[in-house]
Amino acid sequence: MAQDALQQKKTLRQSFLAARNQLGDRSERSVRIQARISNWLPQQSAATLLCYVNARCEVDTRSLLHQLLADERRVVVPYCLDDNHLGLFLLSNMSELATGRFGILEPRHQLRDSKRISPVEIDLAILPGVAFDLHGNRLGYGKGYFDRLLSEMRPQAVTCALAFECQLTAQIPTEPHDLPIDYLVTEDRLIRSAAAN
Numbered sequence: 001m002a003q004d005a006l007q008q009k010k011t012l013r014q015s016f017l018a019a020r021n022q023l024g025d026r027s028e029r030s031v032r033i034q035a036r037i038s039n040w041l042p043q044q045s046a047a048t049l050l051c052y053v054n055a056r057c058e059v060d061t062r063s064l065l066h067q068l069l070a071d072e073r074r075v076v077v078p079y080c081l082d083d084n085h086l087g088l089f090l091l092s093n094m095s096e097l098a099t100g101r102f103g104i105l106e107p108r109h110q111l112r113d114s115k116r117i118s119p120v121e122i123d124l125a126i127l128p129g130v131a132f133d134l135h136g137n138r139l140g141y142g143k144g145y146f147d148r149l150l151s152e153m154r155p156q157a158v159t160c161a162l163a164f165e166c167q168l169t170a171q172i173p174t175e176p177h178d179l180p181i182d183y184l185v186t187e188d189r190l191i192r193s194a195a196a197n
Ligand SMILES: Nc1nc2c(c(=O)[nH]1)N(C=O)[C@@H](CNc1ccc(C(=O)N[C@@H](CCC(=O)O)C(=O)O)cc1)CN2
Pocket: 052, 053, 054, 055, 058, 078, 079, 080, 086, 102, 104, 128, 129, 140, 141, 142, 143, 144, 145, 146
């Protein structure tokens, strides 16, 4: 069964990555997604927010990050560590980022130690993904980075993923380590999953 889920995830990952790569109007769609999450965020009392820095064909988060940095909130971005874990960095300015592993913008190495954040400090996490279902199940690039992070965060922390409509599917196969996300924001809607409190 576990082997089945793994194989199904691999097949789904390939087809949804291809669909996302081929999607047109990506920047216009990203603008709509960022506007939708910007309208929703004021309802959330979160003081410390994690937000991914987009790469490849992911939903763009640059203007959202600029907006969060201008707000009173603490902004945290992830970076890859050697053991498939994520480090968390308290971001003050986009200039603290430089191209890191996998071509993703990450905090510059010399800054990391002084502004390290623990997963239990995160109140709300804005996550990327390859494919999602309406139950809040999420499929990533397959290294388990975000699954590990979610297991280290407080259970009350709110999780929200950004995705294009073409990344939604009826059912993502799950394994025991997979934790569902609470909200999904697309260019057309904000979906509250059964996992949300
Ligand atoms: N913008 C963004 N940042 C993020 C993530 C993400 O999904 N998006 N991550 C979410 O996890 C982490 C990075 N995870 C990644 C996992 C795998 C690959 C990747 O390209 N894997 C290749 C193999 C590369 C190699 O091993 O050399 C592959 O699967 O083909 C990239 C990023 C942390 N930061």
